[in-house]
Amino acid sequence: EGEELAEVVDDVVSVYEGRRVLGRFRELEIEGRQLDRRGLEGVSSLLQSAGATAAEPIPKVVRALGSRATGQPDVPHEIAVSPSDPAGRALQATLARSVLRLMLHDPVTRIGTDAEGVHQMRVATRRMRSDLRTFGPLIETEWAKGLRDELKWLGEVLGAVRDLDVQLVRMAHTAGDLEPEVRPVFEQLSARHETARAALLEELNGNRYVALLDRLVDALHNPALTPTAEKSCEDQLPKLVARPWQKLKKAVKKLRRASSDEAFHNVRIRAKRTRYAAEAVAGALPAAESAAASRLGKRCADVQDVLGDVQDAVVAAEVIEGVGRQ
Numbered sequence: 001e002g003e004e005l006a007e008v009v010d011d012v013v014s015v016y017e018g019r020r021v022l023g024r025f026r027e028l029e030i031e032g033r034q035l036d037r038r039g040l041e042g043v044s045s046l047l048q049s050a051g052a053t054a055a056e057p058i059p060k061v062v063r064a065l066g067s068r069a070t071g072q073p074d075v076p077h078e079i080a081v082s083p084s085d086p087a088g089r090a091l092q093a094t095l096a097r098s099v100l101r102l103m104l105h106d107p108v109t110r111i112g113t114d115a116e117g118v119h120q121m122r123v124a125t126r127r128m129r130s131d132l133r134t135f136g137p138l139i140e141t142e143w144a145k146g147l148r149d150e151l152k153w154l155g156e157v158l159g160a161v162r163d164l165d166v167q168l169v170r171m172a173h174t175a176g177d178l179e180p181e182v183r184p185v186f187e188q189l190s191a192r193h194e195t196a197r198a199a200l201l202e203e204l205n206g207n208r209y210v211a212l213l214d215r216l217v218d219a220l221h222n223p224a225l226t227p228t229a230e231k232s233c234e235d236q237l238p239k240l241v242a243r244p245w246q247k248l249k250k251a252v253k254k255l256r257r258a259s260s261d262e263a264f265h266n267v268r269i270r271a272k273r274t275r276y277a278a279e280a281v282a283g284a285l286p287a288a289e290s291a292a293a294s295r296l297g298k299r300c301a302d303v304q305d306v307l308g309d310v311q312d313a314v315v316a317a318e319v320i321e322g323v324g325r326q
Contacts, residue, residue: 005034006043015064025063028052046285046326074217075100081284087236088229092134094280095220098124098131109158110204112197115165122162127154128216130276134240143224150212157203157305160196164189167319170312239283241293244274248300261314268307275300 009029015022030046032040048054062069076101079093102124108117129151132144168189175182203209214313224230228236248270278297282290 005035006033006040007031008047009044011060013060014063023064027055027060027063051256075103075220081233083234083286084232085284086230087135087138087192087233087284088223088225090233090281090284091131091138091223091225092230093222093284094131095120095128095216095223098128099213099216099220102216106204108121110201115162118158118162118165118200121157122158125151125158127276129155130273131280133273134244134277134280137240138226138229138236140224140226146195147215147219150208150215153294154203154209154212157200161193161200163315164193164196166312167316168193170316174316185320185323189319233281233284234286238286238289241274241281241296242269246279246298248274262313264307265311265314268304268311269304271307273298296315 007030009031011027011029012024012026014024030040030043030047035043044054076096079089079096081093102121105117105120105124108114109121111117129148132139132148132151134226136144168186171182171185171189172179179186248267251263251267251270255267275297278293278300282293282297284290285293
C-alpha cells in the first residue's frame with residue numbers, strides 16, 4: 001500500500017590509517033518502520049538464507065578500532081586522590097582534567113560554529129601552565145619549563161582567536177543603535193578573526209600540536225617528580241596554595257584608584273593563579289581544608305571576573321583607537 005515497512009542498510013566499512021587501509025568489513029542492518037518484531041525476524045531469515053550471518057550488535061566504530069575501543073583511555077576521566085596519597089598524584093589528577101578538556105573541545109574548535117570550543121581549549125592550556133607553576137616544588141624544573149613553553153605557544157594561537165571573539169560580542173552589545181556608524185570597527189575585527197582562525201587551524205593540523213598532545217598524555221602518566229612529591233597531599237598541598245595567595249595579597253596592597261591598567265591586570269593574573277591553585281588541590285585535602293580551598297577559589301573567580309571586565313574594556317579602547325587611526 002505504499003508504506004515503508006523496513007529498511008535494509010548494506011554498509012561496506014573501510015578502516016584507514018593515513019591512506020593505508022587496515023581493514024574492511026561489510027555489515028547489514030535491518031531498521032524497522034511499520035513491521036513488528038516478528039516481521040523483522042522474517043526479513044532477517046531471508047537475508048540469512050541468502051548467505052548473511054548473525055553478528056553481535058557492536059557499533060561500527062568499536063568494530064573498526066578493535067581492541068583499542070575497549071582498552072583504557074589515554075586520558076582517564078577522573079583520578080581519585082585522597083589526603084594520604086602522595087602529593088604527586090594530585091598533579092596527575094589536575095593535569096588529566098585539563099588534558100581531557102583540551103581534547104574534548106578540539107573538534108568543537110575545528111568545526112568553528114561555537115566559540116566556546118576555543119575558549120575551553122585556551123582555559124585548559126592556561127590551567128596547565130598555572131598548575132605546572134603551582135606544583136613547581138614537586139616536579140623537575142626543566143621538564144616543567146619545556147611543557148609550559150609549548151603550552152604558552154598553543155595558548156597564544158588560541159588567544160588570538162578568543163580575544164577577538166570576546167571583542168566582537170562585547171562591542172556588538174555596547175554599540176546598540178550606533179552599529180551602522182561604527183561598522184568599520186566590526187569589519188576590521190571580523191577580518192582579523194578570519195586570519196587568526198586560519199592560523200589556528202593550520203597549527204592544529206601541524207606536527208607541533210600532535211607532539212604536544214603526546215607529551216601531555218605522557219606527562220600525566222609519567223610526571224618528572226621530585227622526592228618531595230612522595231609526601232602526602234595533606235602535608236604538601238596547602239603550601240602550594242599559600243605561595244600564589246601571598247603574591248596576590250602583595251599585589252592588591254599596592255593598588256590605588258589611580259593605578260595603571262597594567263597594575264589591575266597583574267592583580268587579575270594573580271587572582272587567576274590563586275584560583276587555579278586552590279581548585280587544583282581542593283579535592284585532595286581533608287574535608288574542612290577542601291571546603292576552605294573551594295571558597296578561596298570561588299572568591300578569586302569573582303575578583304577575576306570583575307577585573308576581566310576592566311581588561312576587556314581596556315583592550316576594546318585600544319582596538320577602537322587603532323582602527324580609528326588606520
